[in-house]
Amino acid sequence: MDFLNAIVAILNYVVVPATAYGAQLALGALGVTLIYGILRFSNFAHGDTMAFGTAMTILVTWGLQKLGLHFGPLPTALIALPFGIAITAALVLATDRAVYAYYRKVRAAPVILVMVSVGVMFVMNGVTRFVIGVDEIQFADGARFVISAKGFREATGLAEPLAIRTTQVLTVVLAALVVWALFWFLNKTRTGKSMRAFSDNEDLALLSGINPNHVVAVTWIIAAALATTAGVLYGLDKSFKAFNYFQLLLPIFASAIVGGLGNPLGAIAGGFIIAYSEVAVTYAWKKVATYAIPGFEAEGLMQLLSTEYKFAVSFAILIIVLLFKPTGLFKGKAV
Amino acid sequence: MSFLEAENMTGGYGAADILHGCTLKVEKGQIAVIVGPNGAGKSTAMKAVFGMLKLRGGHVKLDGEDITTLSPQERVRRGMGFVPQVNNVFPTMSVEENLEMGAFIRSDDFRGTMEQVYDLFPILKEKRHQNAGELSGGQRQQVAVGRALMTQPKLLMLDEPTAGVSPIVMDELFDRIIEVARTGISILMVEQNARQALEIADQGYVLVQGANKYTDTGAALMADPEVRRTFLGG
Amino acid sequence: MSQHQPTAAKGGALRAPLFFLIMAGLIMIEGMTSGWNGALGILNMGLISAILALGVNMQWGYAGLFNTGVVGFIALGGLAPVLIAMPPTPGAFAAGGWQILIGLLIAVGSLVLTVWLNGRLKGKTRALGVIAVLVAGFFLYRAVFDPAVEAVQSINPSALGYLGGLGLPTLFAWPVGALLAAGAAWVIGKTALGLRSDYLAIATLGIGEIIVSVLRNEEWLARGVLNVNGIPRPWPVPYEIALQESPAFVERMAALGVDPVTGSTVLVKLLYTGLFVIVLALLLIAAQLALNSPWGRMMRAIRDNEISAAAMGKNVTRRHLQIFVIGSAVIGLAGAMMISLDGQMTPSSYNPLRYTFLIWVMVIVGGSGNNWGSVLGGVLIWYLWIKAEVWGPDLMSLITDQLADGAVKRHLVDSAAHMRLIVMGLVLILVLRFSPRGLLPER
Structure with missing residues (x-):
């Protein structure tokens, strides 16, 4: 019984939240890695693109709720998501036209593009705050739980609860769908293949008659979709606050680099590696240990690192990877 | 009239010219090979034919049509294939x-x-x-x-296709290139392995300092004692 | 950056003095319209910003290194006044201070041992050995460290609860701040330099966040979010109260026809200004000498063409590490100066947008690679940043004047503060695009 309790505790406090978080990071990292692969720079504005997309989705959600539209047990934000994506895609495409296109034309060094993306980040951050404010916003509605703590305890008779929120299930399912669609697109369609070709060998892609502007535009649209989806799922799962999205940049970059920048599969693996490490290292293992080891009396919380240092986990993993395998675990393109 | 006529090409990447009135011609279904010492502008000449280099003088004609001002992508559409x-x-x-x-x-x-x-x-x-x-x-x-x-493509351009491969693989690649030429595709090729390349060449160009030094059939160049001594190592 | 045009910038030799004159004029106008206290306040932070920009310019302008963790190095420098100038907490070292230090030594020791083992061992033993040492080191460190922290933090938690400092003069803290930042920079540079340029940007972003969160959470160190107040002022700056209580000062102010309260605040600010100008001048002289020395020429050669510089036998990574550490030291120094100006350490105020990216705007607008440009950019952008806070809502009220009162109008006026971010971002983008050499281009 105690053993089962230990497993349920691990599931409830580590596996479930880390899986949802990992899926969110993976979507974010996919966007970063795609931009890196095609446009060849680390997009510092990605966190704020997520924030902007989420803010737009929230606005549409509010509008829908005012109209009395709901999505049954699912959050209304899900209906609003396509609108959020469309607005965000329009914004990043306009940004590309107004800002980044010039630097591609003059073939600027990547570090200049990184810096320009910092400028874009500023503007997007300001716009987001301007539109929706700096406060924390909860916008999840619909059914709260798929499995509630109380229901689980009553059904199993275990002391430990297991709660799975709708948003967590939704995150994993939607992320899986998005990833499947993305890989189908990249591997099976002509445009997707041309994007991979462009990422692999830009000069040869140009020689083969692949239109760079088309590839770049499609990349931005996909990145906007990924960023908005990741942002909305993160916001539904936790809450929306503009500054938190800026702070997500570090774990997202860490995920992308750990997996190998430019490698989509790596970005997904990286997202889960970072998420699991972060949750596992900042979780207080006292309860699990007490269940698992009979007669064990824990002295402290048995927490390796306090939650305030969760970003240190991504950072430490990032540093270790940079030290030992700078191209990432799945062989990215950058050294 | 030849299928490809690149005449009097003059130009380079920056201020200094690398090509000085270089002329290359390839007949339909034939193999033309460019050889020459390092830094002679062989690859540059090839890039000029393909439009990756702005020419200050001369012109490039493909199948009688002047394509001097076209971009590489356009030239691909006109029937050029390029292997970097x-x-x-x-x-x-x-x-x-x-x-x-x-x-x-x-x-x-x-x-x-x-x-x-x-x-x-x-x-x-x-x-x-x-x-x-x-x-x-x-x-x-x-x-x-x-x-x-x-x-x-009607014209296939190969920039040192045998660089870094073993002699056996090189022979095989050359065989395939001959096969390609037999299907009616003209071939323009830059080669380091001058001797083997000239053996399969219908036309050979020896470039020195961005200009034509010797131009003849492959066999004739192989037989020319001066060319053999200077460029083919005896 | 690498597009060097041989022709001199418009305005030639008079350009820099002209801009500095305009800047001085703006400060004067501020002083005459809104009072000297405020004007000097802006100038003092402007001078610190100038030093910060100088440090970032060394990294970016001299060497092309993109440091996105400036905020961390500022915060680390700011720790120095707490550690150096605050009085030691009585009994803190006896209660657990030494034990904390031992705990930290264990942590560092096991890291060093790990690195050493990593170089010595091979194959499977290497992985196992490294992991074993790390795990053992971590638990030993926690066993020593945790109870000691608790002991220290329980000493009068409402007022103290931390180790305190060494009780030395504040001026000593400034170079110490530089050293702290330099140390962190060395560790980061050692890992991230020599890889793709983006990696340094990402790694510094991380270290910036981590340093700030350490300061926020480690109460034994600098009281975390409880803040440390009353950090002693640097010599020779007096306290306003002391001045106002001094009859000699009051008399002299009366003779000048100045209110003693105003007079004391202005005098204090002026003394800070003097101190900061001295530091800035020394740094500027050193930076100019360095930039024009063979070393500086080599740096720029590396920046403009890393490959050819490496081909000429220059150790690019080593040079980059050097300049990265030096630049971070300057940033740390400014961080320490800023804390001794504020007199308090408030870790929650270290916001990356304000302390990293704003500094970047200063460097780019001033003119990357030009030390004078950084100084100008530092003071000018700081001035604009402060003024924009006032102008934004005013401007928005003006724009929305015709709008009917209501939620939309209120929202627009309220969120005008966020316009600063938008404006700064636009300034950065526009300068990079249309005037990448900045106001005072590199010669």
Whole structure:
């Protein structure tokens, strides 16, 4: 019984939240890695693109709720998501036209593009705050739980609860769908293949008659979709606050680099590696240990690192990877 | 009139010219080879023909049509195929996808062309689902040539196709190039392995300092004692 | 950056003095319209910003290194006044201070041992050995460290609860701040330099966040979010109260016809200004000498063409590490100065947008690679940043004047503060695009 309790505790406090978080990071990292692969720079504005997309989705959600539209047990934000994506895609495409296109034309060094993306980040951050404010916003509605703590305890008779929120299930399912669609697109369609070709060998892609502007535009649209989806799922799962999205940049970059920048599969693996490490290292293992080891009396919380240092986990993993395998675990393109 | 006529090409990358009135001609279905010492401007001449270099003088005509001002992409559409010396495949894409990308500008059915490429390079058919980056050097060159053939070019340009491959693989590649030429495709090729290349060449150009030093048939150049002594090592 | 045009910038030799004159004029106008206290306040932070920009310019302008963790190095420098100038907490070292230090030594020791083992061992033993040492080191460190922290933090938690400092003069803290930042920079540079340029940007972003969160959470160190107040002022700056209580001062102010309260605040600010100007001048002289020395020429050669510089036998990574450490030291120094100006350490105020990216705007607008440009950019952008806070809502009220009162109008006026971010971002983008050499281009 105690053993089962230990497993349920691990599931409830580590596996479930880390899986949802990992899926969110993976979507974010996919966007970063795609931009890196095609446009060849680390997009510092990605966190704020997520924030902007989420803010737009929230606005549409509010509008829908005012109209009395709901999505049954699912959050209304899900209906609003396509609108959020469309607005965000329009914004990043306009940004590309107004800002980044010039630097591609003059073939600027990547570090200049990184810096320009910092400028874009500023503007997007300001716009987001301007539109929706700096406060924390909860916008999840619909059914709260798929499995509630109380229901689980009553059904199993275990002391430990297991709660799975709708948003967590939704995150994993939607992320899986998005990833499947993305890989189908990249591997099976002509445009997707041309994007991979462009990422692999830009000069040869140009020689083969692949239109760079088309590839770049499609990349931005996909990145906007990924960023908005990741942002909305993160916001539904936790809450929306503009500054938190800026702070997500570090774990997202860490995920992308750990997996190998430019490698989509790596970005997904990286997202889960970072998420699991972060949750596992900042979780207080006292309860699990007490269940698992009979007669064990824990002295402290048995927490390796306090939650305030969760970003240190991504950072430490990032540093270790940079030290030992700078191209990432799945062989990215950058050294 | 020759199929490709690049006459009096003068130009370079920056202020200084690398090509000084260089002239290259290729007849239909024939193989022309450019040889010469390091830094003679061989690859530059090839790039000039392909439009990757702005010319200050001279002109390039393909099948009687002046294409001097066209971009490389445009020239591909007009029937030029180009195989760069390095980075000439998409490493993380499969062999088949590499060929598909070669056919990117084609809107018609290109499966027949792909079969022709597979007939020419059977090993590629065998490895068609493998990533090009995982192949050996010689096989990668075959992918590169195959990719360029996918547009059904009338003129195929190869920049040192045998660089870094073993002598056996080199002989095989040359055999394939002859086969390609037999199908009516003109070939313009830069080669370091001057002796072997001239053996298969219908026309040979020896470039020195961006200008034509000797121009003759491959066999004639091989027989010329001066050329042998200076450029073919005796 | 690498597009060097041989022709001199418009305005030639008079350009820099002209801009500095305009800047001085703006400060004067501020002083005459809104009072000297405020004007000097802006100038003092402007001078610190100038030093910060100088440090970032060394990294970016001299060497092309993109440091996105400036905020961390500022915060680390700011720790120095707490550690150096605050009085030691009585009994803190006896209660657990030494034990904390031992705990930290264990942590560092096991890291060093790990690195050493990593170089010595091979294959499977290497992985096992490294992991074993790390795990053992971590638990030993926690066993020593945790109870000690608790002991220290329980000493009068409402007022103290931390180790305190050494009780030394504040001026000593400034170079110490530089050293702290330099140390962190060395560790980061050692890992991330020599790889792709983006990696340094990402790694510094991380270290910036981590340093700030350490300061926020480690109460034994600098009281975390409880803040440390009353950090002693640097010599020779007096306290306003002391001045106002001094009859001699009051008399002199009366003779000048100045209110003693105003007079004391202005005098204090002026003394800070003097101190900061001295530091800035020394740094500027050193930076100019360095930039024009063979070393500086080599740096720029590396920046403009890393490959050819490496081909000429220059150790690019080593040079980059050097300049990265030096630049971070300057940033740390400014961080320490800022804390001794504020007199308090408030870790929650270290916001990356304000302390990293604003500094970047200063460097780019001033003119990357030009030390004078950084100084100008530092003071000018700081001035605009402060003024924009006032102008934004005013401007928005003006724009929305015709709008009917209501939620939309209120929202627009309320969120005008966020316009600062938008404006700064636009300034950065526009300068990079249309005037990448900045106001005072590199010669």
